[in-house]
Amino acid sequence: MPAVEVRDLHKTFRSGWFPRRVTHALRGVSLSIPRGVIFGLLGPNGAGKTTLLSILGTLLLPDSGQATILGHDVVREARAIRPRLNMASGNSNFIWSLRAPEILAFYGRLYGLYGKALSRKVDELVALCELEAYRKVPYHELSTGLKQRLALAKALVNDPELLFLDEPTLGLDPDISVRMRAQIGALRRERGTTILLTTHYMREAEELCDEIAFIKNGEIPARGTADALKRQIRIGDVIALRLDPASGEGLAELPGVLRCVAQDGRVECTVDSADKRLSQILSWLHEQGVVVRDVDVHEPDLEEVFVELAK
Amino acid sequence: MNWRSEAGRFFAFANRNVLMASRNVFFVFELAFWPTVGVLSIGLMTRFLELTPEMTAFLLVGTMALSTVQVCQLDVSYAVLFDVWSKSVKHQFLAPVGIRHLAFGSWVVGVARGLTVFSLQALLSWWAFGFDFFEAGILRLGAFLLGCFLTSGIVGLLVCALVVLFGTRAEVSAWATVNLVMVFCGIYYPVSILPDPVSTLAGAFPLTYFLDAFRSHYGFTAEFRYPLLTGFVLSALYLGLAHWALAAAVTRCRRTGLLLKLSE
Numbered sequence: 001m002p003a004v005e006v007r008d009l010h011k012t013f014r015s016g017w018f019p020r021r022v023t024h025a026l027r028g029v030s031l032s033i034p035r036g037v038i039f040g041l042l043g044p045n046g047a048g049k050t051t052l053l054s055i056l057g058t059l060l061l062p063d064s065g066q067a068t069i070l071g072h073d074v075v076r077e078a079r080a081i082r083p084r085l086n087m088a089s090g091n092s093n094f095i096w097s098l099r100a101p102e103i104l105a106f107y108g109r110l111y112g113l114y115g116k117a118l119s120r121k122v123d124e125l126v127a128l129c130e131l132e133a134y135r136k137v138p139y140h141e142l143s144t145g146l147k148q149r150l151a152l153a154k155a156l157v158n159d160p161e162l163l164f165l166d167e168p169t170l171g172l173d174p175d176i177s178v179r180m181r182a183q184i185g186a187l188r189r190e191r192g193t194t195i196l197l198t199t200h201y202m203r204e205a206e207e208l209c210d211e212i213a214f215i216k217n218g219e220i221p222a223r224g225t226a227d228a229l230k231r232q233i234r235i236g237d238v239i240a241l242r243l244d245p246a247s248g249e250g251l252a253e254l255p256g257v258l259r260c261v262a263q264d265g266r267v268e269c270t271v272d273s274a275d276k277r278l279s280q281i282l283s284w285l286h287e288q289g290v291v292v293r294d295v296d297v298h299e300p301d302l303e304e305v306f307v308e309l310a311k
Numbered sequence: 312m313n314w315r316s317e318a319g320r321f322f323a324f325a326n327r328n329v330l331m332a333s334r335n336v337f338f339v340f341e342l343a344f345w346p347t348v349g350v351l352s353i354g355l356m357t358r359f360l361e362l363t364p365e366m367t368a369f370l371l372v373g374t375m376a377l378s379t380v381q382v383c384q385l386d387v388s389y390a391v392l393f394d395v396w397s398k399s400v401k402h403q404f405l406a407p408v409g410i411r412h413l414a415f416g417s418w419v420v421g422v423a424r425g426l427t428v429f430s431l432q433a434l435l436s437w438w439a440f441g442f443d444f445f446e447a448g449i450l451r452l453g454a455f456l457l458g459c460f461l462t463s464g465i466v467g468l469l470v471c472a473l474v475v476l477f478g479t480r481a482e483v484s485a486w487a488t489v490n491l492v493m494v495f496c497g498i499y500y501p502v503s504i505l506p507d508p509v510s511t512l513a514g515a516f517p518l519t520y521f522l523d524a525f526r527s528h529y530g531f532t533a534e535f536r537y538p539l540l541t542g543f544v545l546s547a548l549y550l551g552l553a554h555w556a557l558a559a560a561v562t563r564c565r566r567t568g569l570l571l572k573l574s575e
Contacts, residue, residue, distance in 0.1 A: 013568050054571055059401050061566045082407040091575065093398040095327070097334045109323035110406035112316035154402065 001071050003162050003194040004033040004056060009065035011051055011218075025051040027218040028065070033211075035161075038188050038195040040209030042202070048218040049198040050089075053164050056196070057087050070161060083111060086160040090170025092151035096140040100131045100150050103139060104157055111158035125153040128183075145176040152183065163187065165197045169204060177201075181208060237274035239281060241267045242294035254284060274299065320408055324416025328386055331393060332424070341385065346378040346428045347435060354440040364442075368529040371442050373498040375432050376522060379425040379459045380466070381489050386421030387414060387467020388485040391474050394573075395482065401574040404565075410557050414471075418464050425460060447528035454539055458521030461546040465517070466492060468553035472560040478573055496522060503534055517545040 011026040025048045033039045041049050054060040056067055058078040067074045069081045094103045104122045113121055126132055129149040134142060142150065148168065155163060165184065169177040185208060187193045199205050205212055206226045213223035222229055236258050241248065248267030252260040256277045258270045271277040274297045285292055332338040353374045357367040390413040394400040403413070429444075436442040445452060466489050473481040473488075495513045497505070502513035502523075513519050520535055520542030527533040535541060564570045 050571070051568075054401075054568075057405055059405060059565060059570055060568060061562075079407065082405065085405075087401075087405055092402070093574070094402070095331070095393050095397040095399060098327070098330060102330060106323050106327055107402065107406060109319040109326075110403070110408050110412075112313065112319065112407070114315050114319040118319070 001035075002032045003035045003037075004031065004039075004067070004069055004196065006031040006052075006056070006067045007065055009052070009055065009067055010063045011048075011055065011060065012063055025218050026055075026062070026065075029215070029218065029220055031213060031220065031223075033194065033196060035194050036188065036192050037210040038184070038197060038208050040205040040212040041196065041198045041215055042200075042205055042212055043198075043215035047215045049215055050166055051218075052215065053087070053166055053196065053198060057085060057164050058082060083158060084160060085162040085164065086155040086158055087164040087166065088148075088151040088155035088168055089166035090148065090151075090168055092147065092154075094139050094147075094150065094154070097138050099136060099138055100142075100153070101126060101135055103150065104153060107154050108157045113157070121157060125156055128156070129153040145172050148172060148176075148180065152180070156187070159191070160193060163193050163195045165195060167199055168197070169199070169201065177204070184208060236270040236272055238298045239269045239271055239274055239278055240294075240296040240298065241269070241281075241285075241292060243267060243285070244291040244293055250288070251281065251284075254281060256280070320412040321416040321419070324390055324413050325420050327393070328389055328417050328420040331389070332420070341382055342424060342427060343431060346382075346432050349374045349378050350432045350435045351439065354436065354442075357440070365530040367440060368442055369526055369531065370499055371432075371436050371440070372444075372522065372526055372529070373493075375429060375436075375444070376459055376496075376518065377489075377493050377498055378428050378432060379456070380463045380493070380518065381486075382428045383418070383421035383425035383460050383463035384467040384470065384489050385485060386417050386424060387464055388470040388474070390414065390417040390467075391471040392482060392485060395474055395479060398574050401570055404561065404570060410468075410554055410561070414464065414468055414554065414557070418460070418467065421463055421467070422460050425463065426456070429456065447525060451525065451528055455521050455525040458517060458524075458539075458542050458546065461543075461550065462492070462516075462518040462521070463489075465546065465549045465553045468550070468557050472553070472557040475557065475560040475564050475569070475573075478569060492516060492518065495519070498522070501531075501534060515545070517542045517549065520545070 007030050009026050009029040013023045013025055015021045015023070029048070029052060041052065043049050051060065055062050056069060056074060058074050058081055061075060070084055072080045074081060098106070101122050104125055105118060108118045108121055126135065129152055131146065131149060131153065134146055139147070139150070152168065155165070168184065169180050172180060181204060184195065184197070188195055197205070197209065209226070211223065211225055212229060213220050214229070242265065246262070246265055248260055248262055248269070251257060251267065251269055256272045258272065260267060260269045269281065278297065282292060350371065353370050354367070357370055362370070394403050433444040436444065470485045470488055473484045495509065496502070496516045496518040497513060502510055502519055505513055520538040523534050524538040524542065
């Protein structure tokens with residue numbers, strides 16, 4: 001049984017009275033996420049990432065379609081789901097004058113912890129998220145990084161089987177982001193937690209996610225591993241050559257070569273796969289008596305995939 | 312169901328209200344300043360108007376009811392208001408908690424704070440104006456206070472429902488609703504002097520009956536038959552309806568997306 005199964009999910013928001021504004025946040029999203037993976041949800045602002053996450057987290061009711069979490073329907077069986085999942089977001093807030101251990105204890109109790117088990121869990125999370133030195137500091141006096149760490153600690157209070165992370169490194173300093181990503185990776189590795197992650201940072205997605213879905217205008221036009229996505233949208237790899245003589249005439253006609261551009265004394269050939277085509281191109285150039293002075297192979301990163309898909 | 316987990320959920324909300332109350336000077340005003348001002352100003356007015364001890368009792372009972380209900384219902388309202396003010400509503404409704412947990416947990420703290428307000432006012436009334444709240448007997452006083460606290464629970468839940476439905480625009484209802492209710496319940500006058508349709512409407516409020524029952528021990532003829540019984544039956548009915556109203560408001564909030572907007 002997959003951790004998350006979504007079929008033809010629709011959600012519309014209505015606002016204002018005259019004129020009545022209607023926003024289609026999700027338009028028939030379907031998705032399946034196996035257990036124990038980190039699944040990335042990428043997309044531009046307003047694409048529907050948070051809406052989808054909120055529906056799966058039972059915070060929002062869909063208009064139509066079906067979503068099941070750990071085998072339970074998110075609408076009809078929300079009570080069975082809530083103890084087994086949790087969520088942290090990059091812009092999480094908590095009550096201003098409570099301290100980190102008090103906030104964790106409050107949510108721990110809501111998830112059914114009590115007595116020594118609660119105290120142990122609070123201490124464990126305070127240590128895990130390196131909040132020891134800030135035990136006595138009220139929430140509103142914590143820095144952004146500490147607040148995010150507390151949000152992650154709160155999301156782990158019930159040892160969730162499924163964890164939703166909505167832009168968990170938003171606005172963090174690079175060094176803190178690196179540590180946060182390490183913690184997220186460790187959660188999957190050490191506890192087997194299934195993680196659904198939304199992010200704007202391609203590097204984060206590429207580093208953490210086993211699989212990625214790209215969401216745009218409430219639809220998922222592409223999904224797969226980072227490598228598969230790159231192949232799927234056919235951006236292609238770039239083989240840059242410095243040739244003597246400089247003309248690369250005829251290269252564009254070779255199989256697997258998508259296009260060739262000559263500029264600044266170099267010829268840049270976009271190919272479907274550099275692994276497959278590089279040797280063919282070099283052989284062909286050799287046969288033509290062209291000397292290859294320099295070769296540079298460049299694979300597209302996920303950011304380029306994102307830009308391409310967001311067009 | 313594990314009863315200790317269940318009790319822990321009630322305690323979570325109670326403990327949170329206590330922590331918040333202990334760290335905010337505004338709560339001292341709620342607990343001491345306004346109730347003291349209320350009793351002193353009304354008590355001194357009875358002196359100025361040279362009212363009889365019965366009439367003084369009538370007005371002081373009303374003052375005490377107003378302060379107690381207000382303080383207690385605020386605590387119930389805080390169960391949602393704290394999260395709305397701190398933009399953390401979604402965390403509460405993501406967790407496996409029910410309306411009963413947030414309502415009862417915070418109501419218990421409201422009762423404790425209401426009893427503190429009552430004790431302060433009773434002491435002041437006795438010391439400054441010679442009025443003894445305990446003259447009616449512990450049981451009757453207990454029934455009256457319970458009535459006040461049940462009314463607080465109902466008003467608090469309705470305020471929570473309004474806040475969940477309309478967001479921060481409705482937070483003023485936390486302070487306004489109870490005053491509106493008090494106008495109908497005859498806080499400083501018998502409801503019989505209200506204009507006809509309003510007087511009939513007053514009969515729909517449980518506090519009207521609790522005030523009527525308690526004042527009858529200070530020389531006033533009860534306006535209703537079986538006021539205590541009617542008050543408790545109405546309270547039970549309205550508590551059920553208020554619980555349903557808040558649950559329905561939360562469901563609507565999940566549908567419209569306001570639950571997320573309140574967390575941004």
